[in-house]
Amino acid sequence: MILEAVMLKVRPGMEEEYEEAFRRASEIIASMKGYISHELQRCIEVKGKYLLMVKWETLEDHTVGFRKSNEYQEWKKMLHRFYDPFPTVEHFENIQL
Template sequence: MIQEIALLRVKPGMTTQFEKDFALAGQYIASIKGYKNHQLQRCLEDDHKYALLVQWETLEDHTVGFRESEAYQEWKRLLHHYYDPFPVVEHFEVVFENKN
């Protein structure tokens, strides 16, 4: 399993509409093969900063399957104009997990 993590900085005055559009955009990412789940978390110290967490079965499910899809074009149309600066997206894999 791969965890995609992106720190999103939303332009001032746009957070409410961003959250609404993000809820709509979720249908597009969820439609992709290898998608497991996603979360959007808002920072408590800075209400214009969000963390996007997406779990994929493989790296290629995100980098090829999603990014080369029509669904990604809709995702971009709905969300990319909110970001300043444009986010860095990174991928992680579990090396240790405590299930207590």
């Protein structure tokens, strides 16, 4: 399992509209092969800042399966207009302790 982690900065004044768009877009990502779960966290200290975490079975489920899909084009159309600056996506793997 891998964790996709993204710090998102939403344009000022668009937070409510973004959250509603994200609720609708969640159906897209949840339908993808290799998807496990996701959550969107709103920052308490900084208005318009969010943390998105998505669990995937494999890195390729995200980077190839989702990112190269028609569904991703719809996701992009629904959400990318809200971000400024455009976010950096990082992937993490669990360390067995």
